[in-house]
Amino acid sequence: MSSSSAASIGQPPPPAPPPEEEKKCLNSELWHACAGPLVCLPTVGTRVVYFPQGHSEQVAASTNKEVDGHIPNYPNLPPQLICQLHDVTMHADVETDEVYAQMTLQPLNPQEQNDAYLPAEMGIMSKQPTNYFCKTLTASDTSTHGGFSVPRRAAERVFPPLDFTQQPPAQELIARDIHDVEWKFRHIFRGQPKRHLLTTGWSVFVSAKRLVAGDSVLFIWNEKNQLLLGIRHATRPQTVMPSSVLSSDSMHIGLLAAAAHAAATNSRFTIFYNPRASPTEFVIPLSKYIKAVFHTRISVGMRFRMLFETEESSVRRYMGTITEVSDADPVRWPSSYWRSVKVGWDESTAGERPPRVSLWEIEPLTTFPMYPSLFPLRVKHPWYSGLACLYHVESKISVVGAISLHYCC
Amino acid sequence: MSSSSAASIGQPPPPAPPPEEEKKCLNSELWHACAGPLVCLPTVGTRVVYFPQGHSEQVAASTNKEVDGHIPNYPNLPPQLICQLHDVTMHADVETDEVYAQMTLQPLNPQEQNDAYLPAEMGIMSKQPTNYFCKTLTASDTSTHGGFSVPRRAAERVFPPLDFTQQPPAQELIARDIHDVEWKFRHIFRGQPKRHLLTTGWSVFVSAKRLVAGDSVLFIWNEKNQLLLGIRHATRPQTVMPSSVLSSDSMHIGLLAAAAHAAATNSRFTIFYNPRASPTEFVIPLSKYIKAVFHTRISVGMRFRMLFETEESSVRRYMGTITEVSDADPVRWPSSYWRSVKVGWDESTAGERPPRVSLWEIEPLTTFPMYPSLFPLRVKHPWYSGLACLYHVESKISVVGAISLHYCC
DNA sequence: TTGTCGGCCGTCGGCCGACAA
DNA sequence: TTGTCGGCCGACGGCCGACAA
Known part of the structure; x- marks a missing residue:
């Protein structure tokens, strides 16, 4: 396989090194098909919310190593960071074809957070290919x-x-x-x-x-009459790959310190999102966050449903009940909305489903009129002042309200 | 390959996941043979000097990505950290067999740095197997x-x-x-x-x-009449593996922040040393450091020799001349001994040899009596006060001086 | 001394329908 | 409808000495 040409003859397994960093943008359809039907990437140029806690979760999953103490505190790093999303690129690991996305984020100061919304900020639906099939081998x-x-x-x-x-x-x-x-x-x-x-x-x-x-292949017939071919390796017990470069502790510290530094200086930083390593997105559109946190009433005992991916790459709803609203990690991340909802699942096969979810992942089962609630449910938390600026924004959104407030996935 | 037994039938390529973290200590002989004749690991329990700058260099080599700005400053992180070495374990990557070492370090406070030496601190020669051969395929x-x-x-x-x-x-x-x-x-x-x-x-x-x-295999016939078999992949252009987990910037920040935090709290931290990724050791015995920095006179124009590994896994001396003594990175790491010596190499094939080396890597060509120099050469640097405690130590060493001050490799 | 080649043989990769779940 | 198997055929994996660098 020649190292410079993008398209090449596929037959011999390519041992060649990748042509530096300048990989062109991959086929978006195929990337999304491999990533799965629930994965969606926020739109470049919009505002997003970044959760270092969720990022940490992904690194833990990738390194197969929980964070075990000795991690310094970053008192100036809030559990959620409102950022401008400057860049999103789709990638696939050269060795394994595992898909991942690279995002460049820039924390916003309170002034910038206050800026009015653009219609484009609402996020776009992830375009799953229409004509495709996926088979487990x-x-x-x-x-x-x-x-x-x-x-x-x-x-x-x-x-x-x-x-x-x-x-x-x-x-x-x-x-x-x-x-x-x-x-x-x-x-x-x-x-x-x-x-x-x-x-x-x-x-x-x-x-x-x-x-x-057990692995899967998927074939796509796209609008340009091209046949695309993707693979999804079964979620094997992680390959423990990060060893030999950096300790998992240093990786955890690295992501926290990088985010803290970016937040302190309002400078850009880069993260990788690997949808197959940990399905939970830790960078979500700001609009989705606001809608879930400020416009949705939830309470203990409330029933909800939530989407999950099935084996055959389609989507299924599972039902559950909210059992508690509390901090997932009260020590390290007090007052965080990340996985703040403790839930019970209806089906006995619920072992694979998470015991804690975030507000924006669930769909409460109430016929609830679409008007802005002036105060969200959780009044025990004292950090609303820090997000007060968002309230003004909120009232602007509420004008367009029900018609344009679609959110991703 | 069964996942629990350490020894297993080698024939089918093992697709099985590694048995968690509890890998037993590998065969030390084979590890050293694969690592190469110049690699030596400091002894557990001794004091060592850790260079975040060198560590950063290795991460850059492993990720194929230089540090490109946006790295926060860690004003409290000195360019060298005197540490207690609590643990060293030898590892080999499950996928590639690439050898690496994991070390647990604990920065010492000035009081502890002042403690007297133990004879064991001098480091031990790396034991290269005596009866072996290495062939490039x-x-x-x-x-x-x-x-x-x-x-x-x-x-x-x-x-x-x-x-x-x-x-x-x-x-x-x-x-x-x-x-x-x-x-x-x-x-x-x-x-x-x-x-x-x-x-x-x-x-x-x-x-x-x-x-x-182009890859190499090596066979060892050890004292127990066992045949050992190691491989060394040719230094291919790096596989750019760390992608999809953590950005290289975050990795750099991670190693610096981890070291800075450990230094501030005198707590333990963990690093990986990968001898084939970057041959320059960034954790060296304290005795070796002291000997090189305080007991060796060097000056511009001085001739020296330095050891390098040959293709066939043996050792060769190359000659050169010192052309300058200065900071390798005056902005980020002022007053660092890491690669503080700029050199010119005698042979025209010197393209592969580094333009900068550290004091402890070279052997100045002077017949120079083995007595302690009260002041080292480089008087322009103002940070001796910070290492003043070492001076007292030094005078203790000098008593045993020439007879026991062997150092590693 | 050892790297590469042509020759030869046997194993298994790979295409086929049968059959059953 | 589709997963697995036995049968069959040919390509190539793999062992050999020849030959030359």
Whole structure:
């Protein structure tokens, strides 16, 4: 694989180093498809809220190491930081194809926080591809013995139609992965009963991407009549990769110190958001935050629903009940809205769902008129003064209120 | 590969996750052989000097990203930190076998720095294995077409002797890698002219370790009559791995903030030293530091020599001349001894050698009596007062002086 | 002394329909 | 509808000495 050309012949697994930092912006459709249906990125140029606590959670998940004391306090680092979002770029790990986003944030001073909203700030829906399928690989799919069995409806909907006058009907498919590398497959309709299969070319793809049974592939047929090809590795017990560069303690300190320094100097800082490592977004649109914190009444005992991703890359609602409203980490992050809602889940299979969620993740089940509540529910917290400036903003929003206050995901 | 047993059958490439953090201490001989002949680790329990500047250099090398501004100042973090070394453990990356060391350091207060030396503090020579060989793999060695051609003298010295009454002489070799995984090879003496070859078993090893031409393997025959097997990947352009977890800026801030916090509170912190990523040690025995800084006269124009590792894992001296004594980074790290000596190298092939080195890395070419110099050369720097406590220590050392002041490597 | 090649052989990668879940 | 298997065929993995650097 040549090191300079962006598009290259996919067949031999590329051992070449990536062409520096100047990777062009990846295909956004494919990135979002790999990231999953619930992931959405805030819009460049808007204001967002950054939660160092959530960022810390992601680093802990990535390093497989909880933070264990010896972390200095950053008294000037609030649990949430209102920032200008200067840049968002989508990336994929060169080794694993794992998707992640890089964001450049700049904390705003109270004056800037007070600025009026622009309509664009509301965030845009993440555009999930319309014509695609996602399949979890079986043992047969990944075995060296055979090819890939394409679910029938998926093949008919997503692949170009076969010429059924041929016997057997077959064609060559060319798909591009997230690095814009081409992969070729023989697509054939054969067997008894008849089925769609990918044969020649499939095994080199499997070995190049190091796919095993349980991983997923997804094919997208986009508006430009291109076939895109993404992978999602099953969430294996983390590879413990960060070792040998920096201790996980130093990483935690690093993210906190970087945010604290940026907050103190109102300067830019950079973070990575890895949607598969920890599904909980820790940079959210300011509008979404305001709506959840100031315009939503919640109380203990209230029922709610929340979206989760299913195995087959679609979305499901789970129901639950609010059991408590309190600080997730009263020592380190008092008065934080991050995971401030303790919940119980209806289904007994709830083991995988988090015991604590944030306000903006849930959908309370009340028919509740869309007018601004002058005071939010949680009056016990004393830090409203710090956000007082937002109140003025709020009243501006409320004018457009119900019609334009869509938020992401 | 079972996830719990330390020793396991090496043949199938192990996809299993590592058994948490409780990895036993690796084979020290093999670790040092893989790390190279110049690498030495300070002794646990002794005092060391830690250079955040050097640490930062290693992180920059590992992330392929120089520090680019926006790094806060840590005015209370001196360029060198005298620490108690509480723990050193040797590790090898589960994916790549890359060796690295983890050290737990605790900054000492001036009182503790003043304590008398223990004889054990002098550091111990790194024990390079005596009976071993290291070969850089050729295209034929890594091709699927054949096996591994063993250099004749290496085979005769390191492998168990063959039974030459057989025709052809052959045996099974069992070698253990740094994770204590067994690998089996057929060792045969055949061909015209006769030569030593590893055939059966070799190719699975090559593919499991992802070896390519230019990488090196090393075999050790130790005192317990065990065959050990290490690899060294050629220094490829870094894999840019840290992406997707933490920005390189945050990593830099993290290491500085962690050190600053530890220094302020005299608490422990943890660092990783990766000898292949950046060969320059940034944690050195205090005795070595004192000898170099206070007992060695250097001046501009002085000739010196310095050790470097050769391709075949041995050691060579290169000659050079001191051209300047100054701060390597006068803005960020004024008055630092790290790379304070600017040098010119004799040979025209000097492109790979660093333009700046530290005092303790070089060997000035003067016949110079071994008595303590009351004042070191560099009088322009004003920070001696800060190290004044060391002077008292120094006079204690000087008593034992020439006989016991051996230092590492 | 040792790196690479052509030759030869056997294993397994990979395409096929059968069959059953 | 689709996951796994046995059967079959050919490509290439892998062991050999020849030859030359």
